[in-house]
Amino acid sequence: MSDPQNEGPVDAKARRGRNIALALGLVLFVVLVFIVTVVRMGANTPHG
Structure with missing residues (x-):
């Protein structure tokens, strides 16, 4: 790795x-x- 002080x-x-x-x-x-989390949680809600 390079030394940030000498670059x-x-x-x-x-x-x-x-x-x-x-x-x-x-x-x-x-x-x-x-x-992805919001979509998966939304798919677990009962519809009606």
């Missing part, structure tokens, strides 16, 4: 891009799990 601007930008991509992936995963 150039290109390395810092690449690391920031990876961090943003990882954060977006994690948020999308949480949203997907939430949607």
Whole structure:
């Protein structure tokens, strides 16, 4: 791994891009799990 104190601007930008991509992936995963949970709970309700 690179040392954040001794990296150039290109390395810092690449690391920031990876961090943003990882954060977006994690948020999308949480949203997907939430949607699946709501749909499954809604399917268990009696209809009428």
